[in-house]
Amino acid sequence: MAVRRTTLAAREARLAYWMLAPTFVVILAIVLFPVLLNVWLSFKPVTLGDLRAPVPVANERVMQTPDTAGDELVLRLTMRNGSQRVTLFGVVWEKTLPPGLTLTTVDPRCTQEGAIVTCTFGDWEGGYRETLELAFRAGPEYFEEGAPDVRDAPTDMRARAENVLTNFVFTLENYARVLTGSDFWPTLRTTLMYTFFSSVGSILLGLFAAQLLNSSFVGQGVLRGLFLFPYVAPVIAVAFVWAFFLDPFSGTVNALGQRWELLDGPVNFLGQRSVDVSLFGLSFALPLALATVIAFSSWNYFPFAFLFILARLQAVPVDMYEAADVDGAGPFQKFWYITLPSLAGVLAVLFLLRFMFLINKFEDIFLLTGGAAGTKNLPVMIYDEAFGRADIGVGSAVAMILFLVLLLFLFIYYRFAPEAER
């Protein structure tokens, strides 16, 4: 009996593993492996150009053409290692000569066998250059063929190279460059400000919207659908819309603001780093472009907070409000003493979730400003380093730093979020 139960359990477990296997393989290959590879890359000197396999390159130039049989044809080869960094092994240049040409240059590296000349160069370090002149004696057959251009004859140049991703060349320079660069600390600060204020902004908007729709009235369903629009619409579409209507010269907001005398002149919402604002006698410098990007992200993601908060609001027992009515509590007191405490859990979880997703947010800032005017965050910096400056290693190092910051917040989330909300 006991044996039979074990086999049943074993069979069930085996079935479960089979059902999970595809998911497991995909996650391993596309999520976990890249994260590990990112760690690896961040310690390696790799540029975008290195990703293509490095090849030796040869330029051929005819220095001397033969006039009659017995003359010499001189071919100059200017060769180099196509990569600045990667060593090429066993570099070979091979050419099938037109008939009638015989190699006369004595060079231990080059031999002729039939029509084929083979030069073996051995190993070339990154950036290595080599020039070689080869002389050939032209026989009568060469002229019978009409003295063809030797450069058109089939050439084969080949070498083996270490894969830049799998070799064991490491460096700490990527991290050193990131941490000592003038860019990093301001970018980190921008990232944290953008993330924090966008999270708070989207949650406040969501809370407001949820309060509005937390009562049944005609058209509530339509409005709820409408409120989700910003989230459902593709970010690339709405980002362009925002960029256009905020344009200082051909944007609707500036045109209306000036016509209604709310703005003194055109305001470059997405291009101006900072603007002096005086409010109630206090004047301070508002980082304008960053504030605009934060407004966009708050707008883009508030529907989410809205749905969450609305679901939670509808679960708050009505009798609590009724009891408060009996006690003579006003609407503000009810909001402060009943609604907010009921929402505290969901608000905290929402904040952490928003924070974790916004800290990685690339599209919003990239599409609105491209990281200009003091809006560059870490994801945009990753893109700039890895693809703009073509330095994969430095980009990976920034990505690693971002990932560590994220892990910190993930830890907080798993430590403090209630089980039910995960």
Added chain:
Amino acid sequence: MSVIASRARRGSRFSGAVIGAVVGALTVAMVVFMWSLAATIVGGMVTTLPLGQALVLGLALGAAVGIFFDGRDAPGTVAVGSGLVLGLVYLLFTGFRPLGLETVQPVWGVGFAFLTFALSGHLVRYGLRDIDVRVARRDVIERVIVRLLRGFGFSFFTLIILFPFWYMLSASLKSRAAMLRDPANLAIEFGLGFSTLIRGYVEVLFTFDFLRFIGNSGLVAFVTMVVTLVMAVLGAYAVTRLAFPGRTFLSRSILLIYMFPAIVLVIPLYAVFTQLGLRNTLPGLLIVYPATTIPVALYMLRSYFQTLPKDLEEAGLIDGCTRAQVIWRITLPLSMPAIASVGLYVFMIAWNEFLFAFMFLDNPAIFTLPRGMVMLNSQEVPRQYLMAGAMIITVPIMLLFFWFEKYLVGGLTAGGVKG
């Protein structure tokens, strides 16, 4: 009873007038703002924003309604009547120039001035209903503030949601010259004729090949959806219904995996896919997309499967069904709503996805719509075309969304962890 009544009568008129005046001023200001905005961006008229006038007129209107507020309501005739009277006075003083419009337009003007003030009177009355404004108690004031905030809130959200979409639609139908002439005028000029209006769409669809991109995007999103659903249903079933070592750990790490950011994955995937020759291909995208959506789909389906009763499946097993039959005949039909919502959610993510499409695709023949939009974003291409492209990428997903809204809302909440 009589004491309360007499006190209320004593305090009533003044308190009612003050509260009414404040509410009236803010209401008329709001109505005038919305009117001016609508007149400009929808009607294409030249407007001012006479907030000062609006506040003063609103004070008078609100005070009138407040004075007549008797306990829980004011007579409708008073609210609308005082609005009409005020509208007439205003018109006579301004020589029939309606509030907010630059030009004198008798027909529009008369109609609108009366409408604004009558509507505002009605809104003041409606906003104060069931509030006893005769006494300025703290809870009365608070309730008035809440009403004002609600009014403001509905206007505010309607504005911030509809304005960008109105802009997208209008700009997609407007030539560069028209847009530069008056950027505030977002009216659709039907007089230009249908073929002129839709020029941007024709260009984008045919010259810029968006027709093909729609197909690519649809294909990618659909395949992603199917692959994700198959794998997530299997995985979620195993995690909720089958016992195996490591189950708790796996169940907990699903979401963790989902938190891994795409921007961290993109460099290594770019490197590997370049070397494998998968980078600039649709199969490459079709490997990445399901991997990024499976965790959340699995998480959502797991939550749903946990709510399904086990008894039915056990009955099926006892009757001699295999696991596969149980899943096919019992679990799947029961979870159709959840599967529909997860499927739509995944479709939406794949349709909207920008980062990987942008990084991986170079060949215009296999562009998805977001990648095609990037191509349009250049100095030479008019914004009209870009907005037409934005409409083309937005409208299908919106239609799909409205069609299945009931399901999707549930899905968004369950999977609501994703940004």
